[in-house]
Amino acid sequence: MKKLLLIIILFCLFSCKSKEDKSETSVDETATKISGQELFEGEGNCIACHKSDQKIIGPSLQEIAKIYKDNKASIVLFLQEKSEPIIDPSQYEIMKTNFAITKSMSEEELKALEDYIFSFSK
Known part of the structure; x- marks a missing residue:
């Protein structure tokens, strides 16, 4: 059970991180339009x-x-x-x-x- 909980937590951390990176990129691209x-x-x-x-x-x-x-x-x-x-x-x-x-x-x-x-x- 502890292993399953650890896997779920790690999965959530990594999946949130990649979504965060993508949104930051799109904001930066918008900011560079001049x-x-x-x-x-x-x-x-x-x-x-x-x-x-x-x-x-x-x-x-x-x-x-x-x-x-x-x-x-x-x-x-x-x-x-x-x-x-x-x-x-x-x-x-x-x-x-x-x-x-x-x-x-x-x-x-x-x-x-x-x-x-x-x-x-x-």
Whole structure:
């Protein structure tokens, strides 16, 4: 009887552990889904200077998407300060203040931001 009780307890412990691990994984996967729009409007504060269809301080998202796609350039590399500005170099000094924000973003976050901007190409 004692052996049976021990087996049942061990079974319960191991079966609960595997369920716990699976639920933690699914929560982590959900947490890693990143919205480029949320980054653009929130943490990145890009919306302060860029609008979807008109130039405010910086170029519109439509213009950025078109020029970067036409030049087969990487917005991610620009935001990491690893490539030169190709749209309006005269505005580069203003943009430099935001590189502290974009350089702290993960590669995945920057890619989500780039994908969001590219969604405005016609």
